[in-house]
Amino acid sequence: MSTVDAAILKPRKQFGETFFGRVWTGLTRSPAGFAGTVLVLGIVLFSFVGPLVVNQDNPTDTTQIWTEPSSAHWLGTQYEGKDTFTILVNSGAEPIWVGTLAALMAVFVAVVFGSAAGYFRGKIDAVLLQLTDVTVTIPQFLLMLAVVAFFDDIPAWGIAFVVGSTMWAFLFRSIRAQVMSLKEREFVEAARLQDLGTARIVFREILPNMAGFIFVNFVIAVNQAIYAIVGLYVLGLMPSGTPNWGLMIHQSWSQNFYLNPVAMPFVLAPLLMIVLFTIGLVTMGRGLDQALNPRLRER
Amino acid sequence: MSDPILSVRDLSIAYRTGRKESVTAVSGIDLDLYEGQSLALVGESGCGKTTLGLGLLRLLPNLGEITSGSLTYRLKDGSRADLLQMKKEPLRRFRWNEAAMVFQGAMNAFNPVIRIFDHFADTLRDHADGKKWTKAAVEARAGELLETVRLDPDRVLQSYPHELSGGMKQRALIALAIALDPQVLVLDEPTTALDLLTQRSIVQQLHELRKKFGFTMVFITHDLGLAAELADRVATMYAGRIIETGSARDIFYDPKHPYTAGLINAVMPVKGDRPALESIPGYPPSLKAMPDGCAFNPRCAFATDACKQDRVPLSLLTERPSGMDHSVACLHHDQVRLARSATDQLASFVEGESANV
Amino acid sequence: QAKGSDGEGASGKFVYVYPFDITTQHYNAALPNAALLVPASNAELFIPRPAVLNWETQEWIPQLAESVDLTDKTLTIKLRSGIKWTDGNPVTSKDVKGTIYLQKLNAPQGTVGWDQIESVTADDDTTVTVQYSAAFPGVEHGALKVQVLPYARYGEWTDEAEALVAAGAIQGSPEQSALAEKIAAEDFKDAEGGFITCGAYKFKDIGETVITMEVHEGGLFADQVKFETFEIQKGDNATSVQLLLSSEVDYSTQVLGATDRQTIAGVDGLKELSTPGYDGIGLMLNQARFPEFADVDVRKAFLYVLDTEQIGEIAKGQGGYYLPKTYTGLADPHAEGLFDDVELEFYSVDHAKATSLLEGAGWKQESDGWHKPDGSLAEYTIIGVEGWTDFTLSGEQAADQLTQFGIKVAYENVPEDNPWGIWGAGDFDIAVRQWANPFVPYVYGAWQMTWFTDNGLTADAMGMGVPVDAVETATQGTVNVAELYRQSQQGTEEEQAAANKILGIVFNETLPRLPLFLNQRVSYAVEGKRVKAVDPGDYELNDIYFDNPIMVRILEGGIEPV
Amino acid sequence: MGTPPRTAATVVRRVWTSYAFRRVLQSVFVIWLVSTITFLLMHFMPGDPIEIMAGRLNSAGMSHDQALATAQNLVNYDPDASAWGQYLDFLKGLVTLDLGNSLTNPSKSVLEHVMEYLPWTLFSVGAGVVLAVVIGVSVGMAMAYRRGSGFDHAMTSIGSFLTGVPNYILIAAVVVLGYTVLGILPFLDMRGRITAGVEPGFDPVFLGDAAFHAILPILAFAFTATGSFMLNMKAATTEVLTEDYVTVARARGLKPGRISRGYVGRNALLPVVPQIALQMGMLVGGSIVIEQILDYPGVGQMLMSAIADRDYPVVQAAVIILATSVVIASLIVDLVLVKIDPRIKSEGQDA
Amino acid sequence: MSNAPLLKLSGMEQVFETKKGPVPAVGGVDLEVKPGKVLCLVGESGCGKTTTARAAAGLTKPTAGTVEFRGKNLAEMTAAERGQYRRAVQYIHQDPYAALNPTRTVFSTLSAGLKKHGIVKNRTEARAKAAELLQLVDLTPPESYLDSYPHQLSGGQRQRVNVARSLALNPDLLICDESTSMLDVSIRVSLLNTLGRLRDELDVGFLFITHDLAVAKYFAWDGEIAVMYLGKVVEHGPTPEVIGNPQHPYTKALIGAVCEPDPDLAKANRSAEQLRSAEIPSLRDLPAGCAFHPRCPAFEPGLCDAAEPPLQATPSRRKLSCHVVHRDLQRATPDATLTFDAVPGSRRPETESAL
């Protein structure tokens, strides 16, 4: 055969067609995806970079209790005379990283178990399926309450673990169902006919087809995890060590700040942050879904 | 006979594909259909047959839109009406009563959660015009209809769609289609996805029904065999336009458009010898990037510069009564010949025949 | 139907707020913890006691009793006649006797005032005699403050209790447990006649969020009270703030935070009723875990480091706390007059003094903080309780201040479900804990809290590990605290005073707990809306949860509608 | 083909293989497993009800020993009983529906105790879900019918806002804004479950009053559910609208109302119906936070305090009842689905 | 060598266990495919064509009978032999889109097998080889397809990529399951021509499945056709014979049912014989005797519904399972030659009376 054409050897770059390319397109092209991403990134920056920028010296000052917003205190001060804005800046990091960790865990477990159950079926499948039935039936909060009560000194990653372990079941089912149907798809069979090996089939043929789905679900899972974690704080079940949104809400309620008009910045700020963050995540998820959902894409 | 039952003028249909983009799936269709005629619309997948069929009943999906033209029907009472001007309620009454359609996906033409009986009842009751359709009356009428398509009414009426085989569903749909004695029946690939034997029996029944009721048919298919079987008139579509129309024998024995000829050349006969077949090179154009001039020019062996300039209109080759004229949209129709030897023989026979007409 | 003969003078209504819960609470007043409103401050209005106490004068204010008299070992309770239960029966000595027996049987061993009861007799319809095995000031407290139960309903149990007491059964014995179980299994929710009461008011409507009481014709002081209706709104802190905000309530005993107080500050006619409390917040140093805490100087140094005023300000807010005049372990009202002739150490912030005390004890300050005499770095954790805001804030502030002084102290919360278990077991370095005692109107209550609560000194419940048998002091020599404590309860008036004085001095010298501040009891009233004036009158020093002054005044007719 | 002879064996076989029976059996198994897990969780949880009760008493002025002794009397609990024995008792109680008495309030059986609260939570969750279904389904369908319109975009945003933002956050915001800031929400009058003096009964006054008091919880429950029903219904309807049978129905000249109800709505509801059970389950679980925030005395609040008191029987009973109601809800949905979707039955037998 | 069968199915049966009872999808078929030859399976939907093909491709294990590849029983192969078989036998799925992983480029799809089996050493070689494969199936120039994703290709192009993939491992046998049913006439012809080149130039054997008799005739002209009905082969013989002169009533009906693209022929055809019933019996509840008897126009009570007809050789170079035909053959002179006239409508009618 003659020498190969150089054009053949050089792959055409198709960033828009790779997975991350599509993620990028999904996030930047659709107005919803873009707005969501900006919101999420904004709040992440605010919560992770903010603490490095804002002066962390926030002393108790009994002469400055519940002052109105001013140039010195953008959101006024709280019940100890501390600056509310500084507290707010420090309050986002924990829910966000714990939520992300929990979601990562839930998604990881769901993907591993889900693809194992869906691909191999049989005994593991039956057992896992029954397990999810039960997990889905026990109220999530109850399980978390029990675990939180059980380990009285639970670290943040432990919370992530607990929350994650209550969330995997739903995703497990859809992943399993997807793997089951993908497994029967002809292209998987074609890979088997080429004797490509189970590992390659699962990881290169099946999973990439769910990448979009998994990614979108990860975003949703972060949202749910934040729902759960903040909820635990709101219930006052968590150690009040580091400042965070949930704790602010808990204080607002347990100490009746929400009845005092002067306390509004302190009460509303975490509510607003959570609202914005979750809206950001949801719209981001929608944008991603549009970009990654094969059903929408094939058309 | 002078008055067409349906006349289409300059009909164009577009699909919206984005905020401001749209593609024209069907453009500039002119067509007259006379009472009792059976017209086959043939062409490759995606050429706009279904779109045109849906357009004839103003049934386009949300994103589809008739962008120009007119659609005039002669109604049962003898008056004429432009479908495109009709208001919602008259349009609703028009449908199924004047013109019914049997769909491409007959498998999914029935609501999966209600019984076949309910389908008949719904149709009859919504076109009742004051008549009261009791359960017994519906059963009687539906039974009569199902019997004409050789189905057992007792069983079928009580069944849910999924309990019927594909062929049974297709027959039930045909029965449903004639429930209101429509004048025009549009059939969109009514037998694709069915077995050969089932297909055969349905074709048989369509013949019988036509004989019995004498309705006008528009028969959409990409199976030229079926077209030959059912149609006395054929229109070939390519990229949203009718490029050739004529009597069945004109099209099958003496196609004058290179595309029609290519199609017929590519058909594999079962009977007779095995000819060497050739395909039409290349692929149909994308609706988004239509070539200038004749849409077929990139694939056409006869194409000249002229073909790439302007759209080629249909030109009359042979005039015949009742819209059976043979017309073609090709600048080089005189060079077109069927390649295959077996059909040459048939064609020569037909030439002799047509001289007699 | 209350508008009858007793109607003269009674009109309008008085609204109180209390967090009751009709779905779980019931009408079995023999289970005071779980019965509707029976533990509430307004219980005096419907389930009276023989007498309540005037905390300032330590005198009994007769209620159901016309008079009470403790002579030698005999307590004679003379009941008022003509008082009726809502079921129509008169209130008699039988009711009182039975109730006392039931309480005696159920009282844990070692409870002052109950252990000493030998017999209770109903001499006639209105006379009850209680015979004690020993007598001392305060012994009558338990018997006089029982909430009297109607014999008609509880007689079966009280009779059984009487028999069991006679047979020598004590709390924890199988017979007593059986009876207790029997009682606990009854809720009288469907009982005929509802809740049987004999107070000035009786239940009219029991709603989920509002309970209405009306004047009980024939009830105790029904002729004196000036309000036709007494309404109790269901409400926790948040609700009471809202109710106060909208002036829907006349009196609230909820402990409100600084923010709440600011929230309601503008309400028309709002009145803060503030009385010095009998307890405060302090720190327990675990001597069993850290031997260095046994050194009195170290404990003193710690107290000199702490700015207790700032801690109080943050934890309780302006007006919610006060600093003790003496560091004797007693609230000011109790300490008054006792220590006029002794020189006491007064612990105000003095870092220099703290430094010299620590250095004197062998501690060294180095760049990384204070080191103990053995050279190791001093590092501790203060525990507070999740959800107990005053504890949390006090602990946080204290830890902060100690850390700034150079002693590394962290702060942590423990769950609120069972801190007592943790304290009792001594599972802490330093714990935020009460000092002095709000429940017992007598001085000895403070000593109980200081030396005996959370200081079990047994292997499995070591507590804070402070010795009580032989305590070395500079001025008093080695004293036996346990013995002095017994005297402070059970001695004669003079013996009690003497013991109290010595114990106060010992406290001042050895600081078994570090007292931070005392709680100021604040309750809230709205005047001018429905009620003319809400004023505690002579009972200013009464604790608002025990012998609530406002309720006593209502019964006396001292509080009137506008 | 005649009917096969109906021997007892074939009847048993029929029942055994019937979809409904297997579904019920599976539900029973799930309930047992959930109960067991709850039992284990409760028993390995640190803290002992007596100690906790003692602490309560202790904080009310008794010494620790005294408090402990009193608590032992008050709390009907034997900490030394073997876990296995307790488990067997528990199972027996489960079967005989006698789950014992509350530890902290022994005058009531736990079932009675739980039933004091459960109806209110079920009422508010149920009303919330009904509201959500009604709004979600109709708006969702309208969105699909007007896909791409301004209405669709606006509703899609609202829908994802509602699904995305935690319901307790939303309701908290409603309270703060409505009560504290604007002063238009009669939050104070909404306390509790009914207004004093309103007699319970099945009459409009009582139901109206109960609804008034439950407005906030109902709203909170409806928030999330409405959003998800809206979006799901839109997706389902959009899908159904592309189905051939809808086009055929239009071609048949059926009346628009009939098409939207009998053809579009009915089929689009099929995938949404299972969501109802799912939502119910999640909302009942989420009631813990909602009721805490709104101070609504439902089962969520009761659970929180029972857990704090380590009132094991109550917690167990509550969890089992909740789990059972979730299981039953999904069972009902499945059985209903078989009824409304004739295809399932044959699939269930085939696969 | 060319006459030793590549693939041999003997007595192959496949019974699926379902909740409603066993489904004998294939009930004992014997087939052979030789190198460079085509064996075409035709029959109505559900008759077991795909099931047979899947067993032949080793995707399912037959419940009875054997599948042999180059004389070796599939069930008894060693791992190494199985690997060889895997590569030598490729299966082309019916749906060209479903068979391609939407997340992989054409190059990635083509090269996976090449890399896995060490046919190429590095990326350069892989791309060169992949380009070569694309050229083989007329996807030129290859560089404009290599980096495309399936959704960027048309149906015909996808179908060709599938073929190219199956050729990547230099197979000896291709199993094509309805490979052309979704394609338009002109694309169908071009794909069949491509496959025909492989057959003729590379000596690849084909098990070719279709329900379209015209396609069967066109592609398997030099090979054989096996007609299946309800899991059994009812007629099997050289293509021109079977199509031109069908003998089994079922085959006759099939061929009679074809619509020819010829209006005059069609008119003449209208009177074609009707089957006795349009309903296909359920596999779960097969009729006794000949499975076709409830529909068969030649049905003779007592004969056809009694015993199952065996697949027997006939003098006219084919095997057939029909009681009636066999009986008639035995009665008639053994050397009777059947002509095309026996096929209804296989010729244009002589008279114009139909017009």
Ligand SMILES: Nc1ncnc2c1ncn2[C@@H]1O[C@H](COP(=O)(O)OP(=O)(O)OP(=O)(O)O)[C@@H](O)[C@H]1O
């Ligand atoms: N809803 C739609 N939106 C956008 N484009 C559409 C839509 N429906 C059809 N089209 C396009 O319009 C053209 C004509 O489609 P149509 O369904 O009429 O073709 P057809 O001739 O019926 O094809 P087939 O033989 O495959 O049924 C095609 O290119 C198709 O992609």
Ligand SMILES: Nc1ncnc2c1ncn2[C@@H]1O[C@H](COP(=O)(O)OP(=O)(O)OP(=O)(O)O)[C@@H](O)[C@H]1O
């Ligand atoms: N996994 C399975 N379980 C149960 N029955 C099956 C299974 N696979 C196929 N069948 C049944 O076996 C029969 C033969 O199926 P097969 O797919 O082989 O038919 P086919 O001839 O390929 O039909 P088509 O032309 O429709 O592709 C059918 O009745 C089918 O329902």
Ligand SMILES: [Mg+2]
């Ligand atoms: Mg079409």
Ligand SMILES: [Mg+2]
């Ligand atoms: Mg098949």
